[in-house]
Amino acid sequence: MESYIGKIKEISERLLNDGTVECVVGFRKGTVALTNEPCMITKASDVQDLVWDENCRLNLANYLTGRKEKIAVIAKGCDSRNIVNHIIENKISREQLVIIGVPCKGMVDKNNPEVLQANCATCLHRNPVIYDELCADLVEEQKEVDRYEDVRKIEAMETQDKWAFFEDLLTGCTRCYACKNACPLCYCPTCFVDESQPQWIGKGTDPIDIRTYHFLRAYHCAGRCTDCGACEAACPQNIKMRHFTKKLEKDCNELYGWEAGLTVDQRPPLDSFKVDDPDKFIM
Amino acid sequence: MKVIKIDKNIWAGGIDSLRSGYRLFGPVMQGDAHEYKELTSDETPDMAYTNTRLSPKSVVFPQSEPMFTYSLDENNPEHHILKDAPKDYSPRAVIGMRPCDAKALSLVRMNFDTEEYRDPFWMNSYDATTFVGLACDSPCETCFCTSAGCGPYHEEGFDVLLSDCGDAYEAKALTEKGEKLLAAAGWTAEGDASVFEPKKAEAEAKIVCKVESSNLRGKNSLDLYDAPFWKELSFACINCGTCTYACPTCWCFDIQDENKGTEGVRMRNWDSCMTSLFTLHGSGHNPRDQKHQRFRQRFMHKLKYFVDKYDKGLMCVGCGRCVQQCPANIDIRTICNKMNGYEAAS
Ligand code: SF4
Numbered sequence: 266m267e268s269y270i271g272k273i274k275e276i277s278e279r280l281l282n283d284g285t286v287e288c289v290v291g292f293r294k295g296t297v298a299l300t301n302e303p304c305m306i307t308k309a310s311d312v313q314d315l316v317w318d319e320n321c322r323l324n325l326a327n328y329l330t331g332r333k334e335k336i337a338v339i340a341k342g343c344d345s346r347n348i349v350n351h352i353i354e355n356k357i358s359r360e361q362l363v364i365i366g367v368p369c370k371g372m373v374d375k376n377n378p379e380v381l382q383a384n385c386a387t388c389l390h391r392n393p394v395i396y397d398e399l400c401a402d403l404v405e406e407q408k409e410v411d412r413y414e415d416v417r418k419i420e421a422m423e424t425q426d427k428w429a430f431f432e433d434l435l436t437g438c439t440r441c442y443a444c445k446n447a448c449p450l451c452y453c454p455t456c457f458v459d460e461s462q463p464q465w466i467g468k469g470t471d472p473i474d475i476r477t478y479h480f481l482r483a484y485h486c487a488g489r490c491t492d493c494g495a496c497e498a499a500c501p502q503n504i505k506m507r508h509f510t511k512k513l514e515k516d517c518n519e520l521y522g523w524e525a526g527l528t529v530d531q532r533p534p535l536d537s538f539k540v541d542d543p544d545k546f547i548m
Numbered sequence: 549m550k551v552i553k554i555d556k557n558i559w560a561g562g563i564d565s566l567r568s569g570y571r572l573f574g575p576v577m578q579g580d581a582h583e584y585k586e587l588t589s590d591e592t593p594d595m596a597y598t599n600t601r602l603s604p605k606s607v608v609f610p611q612s613e614p615m616f617t618y619s620l621d622e623n624n625p626e627h628h629i630l631k632d633a634p635k636d637y638s639p640r641a642v643i644g645m646r647p648c649d650a651k652a653l654s655l656v657r658m659n660f661d662t663e664e665y666r667d668p669f670w671m672n673s674y675d676a677t678t679f680v681g682l683a684c685d686s687p688c689e690t691c692f693c694t695s696a697g698c699g700p701y702h703e704e705g706f707d708v709l710l711s712d713c714g715d716a717y718e719a720k721a722l723t724e725k726g727e728k729l730l731a732a733a734g735w736t737a738e739g740d741a742s743v744f745e746p747k748k749a750e751a752e753a754k755i756v757c758k759v760e761s762s763n764l765r766g767k768n769s770l771d772l773y774d775a776p777f778w779k780e781l782s783f784a785c786i787n788c789g790t791c792t793y794a795c796p797t798c799w800c801f802d803i804q805d806e807n808k809g810t811e812g813v814r815m816r817n818w819d820s821c822m823t824s825l826f827t828l829h830g831s832g833h834n835p836r837d838q839k840h841q842r843f844r845q846r847f848m849h850k851l852k853y854f855v856d857k858y859d860k861g862l863m864c865v866g867c868g869r870c871v872q873q874c875p876a877n878i879d880i881r882t883i884c885n886k887m888n889g890y891e892a893a894s
């Protein structure tokens with residue numbers, strides 16, 4: 266994907282020079298191996314700083330929330346789907362954006378660059394779903410990937426084993442909140458974890474509070490999560506919290522035939538009501 | 549100072565001898581990384597580690613620590629009276645700690661042990677602990693300790709410093725506490741003090757990453773505060789707790805009451821100036837409600853306010869944890885150099 270950068274710079278420079286946008290949101294080269302840093306370029310002469318490779322893991326939709334200026338944003342498939350979410354949820358307007366689409370070939374795992382990041386390995390939307398410019402020809406989408414093999418494995422577990430699995434999964438979580446802060450969906454001005462009146466959960470390292478944080482956050486992402494993997498990529502403790510959001514993604518798919526962030530023309534199932542909505546899961 | 553030689557074949561036996569007199573803490577593999585933890589009776593510290601993901605500050609300053617207990621039950625004659633939470637301040641020892649982390653605790657002590665205030669929880673834990681260091685012969689590439697007033701053989705904050713010499717450790721006893729621990733372990737063979745200097749020079753030479761900080765003391769705080777680069781530098785930051793929780797020198801905490809029915813515990817939990825809640829006032833006003841303000845606080849505290857207040861160098865020991873773990877690649881080395889080189893327009 267390194268070959269994309271020439272075109273990305275060319276488009277960015279043009280958009281800045283002709284005044285179409287005030288800034289470009291992209292990545293610049295990181296200071297440590299296998300990392301790049303999200304950046305905002307405001308001068309055409311600075312587009313030389315932009316990079317694109319397999320280490321652009323963070324989701325740039327996260328950097329658009331509530332901004333007021335006209336922005337060009339470099340968007341791989343999942344970023345573009347979170348941009349769709351942002352537009353639907355009024356976090357940014359379509360008119361403010363020039364989306365420079367990146368036909369993505371997958372990010373590599375931050376701990377093992379020999380393999381694709383877990384979510385990228387099963388991604389079905391590598392091409393941006395919404396864009397104004399493209400930095401390369403569209404890529405072929407992956408077929409015959411089993412997106413939910415891991416979820417089914419957990420679903421099939423006995424209750425006790427499931428409990429043990431989740432307990433083990435969350436061991437080491439320090440509640441640094443890098444996962445939610447890296448997530449474009451988590452934009453609430455005050456997260457429920459920080460509310461004090463009422464205080465929904467304790468703020469320490471009690472395992473019950475850690476679990477409650479993860480379960481509730483996952484539910485807040487139901488029908489919205491694009492499985493972009495930014496949460497896992499951000500976690501300093503390498504916790505695989507996508508196990509929670511993926512289960513909900515699968516449920517939304519099976520119950521409502523819904524995949525998040527594919528179109529701005531349809532309201533998501535969890536913020537709209539239909540008389541024939543399935544309700545078997547309501548106890 | 550006394551130097552003792554500990555043959556590696558008597559190392560584990562010595563550790564076992566220590567267990568009756570000390571609660572032992574050390575680096576062990578936890579999942580996919582080394583972390584400090586209290587050792588169970590069948591665990592020995594893994595001395596082959598490079599560094600731990602979280603610093604050992606938790607040994608004296610746990611992430612969540614009960615301070616007091618209380619009852620809200622008005623039938624209880626002592627309701628609403630804070631009682632000391634049960635504590636164990638019996639002797640403990642950290643085995644195999646890195647020099648940067650020990651220096652970091654000495655820096656933190658300046659804040660918890662002042663003429664006016666003495667934090668009893670931190671100080672009681674600190675005083676109860678014997679710190680046994682392990683010099684760094686193969687530093688990581690993100691380490692910049694030698695530019696942060698520290699180094700791979702730095703002795704500050706240790707009671708004993710070990711140097712790995714192949715089949716044996718050479719152990720330098722630096723305090724009485726340290727001598728006591730060596731004796732309790734049954735390590736008595738006379739060692740060779742001359743190994744330390746050359747090994748120190750060799751290890752220091754391996755630290756190629758340098759950071760410039762010599763101008764910071766002389767800078768005007770307000771100039772740095774008003775410098776034009778904070779918004780740009782902080783753009784990528786997601787304001788998480790990763791850097792401050794991993795940092796051995798970050799000391800901030802938040803106090804919370806947690807009740808169950810009518811019984812409650814007053815806790816303190818690590819806090820982070822990177823979060824907006826950190827400075828939120830009861831009135832609703834927040835003096836640092838923007839990302840770049842919080843970001844600026846972290847770097848100004850470590851690299852300027854602390855430097856000015858104590859005149860003891862940076863509040864950073866160059867351990868590199870924040871550099872390695874920041875999800876957005878915010879790099880304190882870059883920021884320190886930038887602050888150090890900044891000249892305000894007159
Ligand atoms: S990023 Fe990781 S350690 Fe931090 S809160 Fe999320 S799961 Fe826990």
Ligand code: SF4
Nearest residue numbers: 448490492493494496
């Ligand atoms: S929950 Fe994780 S995978 Fe889902 S949108 Fe947020 S960052 Fe991406």
Ligand code: SF4
Nearest residue numbers: 785786788791874878
């Ligand atoms: S500097 Fe990095 S680790 Fe620290 S708060 Fe910002 S994103 Fe998180």
Ligand code: SF4
Nearest residue numbers: 795864865867868870
């Ligand atoms: S600021 Fe970063 S490098 Fe410095 S002591 Fe803290 S974690 Fe280590």
Ligand code: SF4
Nearest residue numbers: 798799800821846849
């Ligand atoms: S950098 Fe921030 S969290 Fe760390 S000690 Fe300073 S104010 Fe506290």
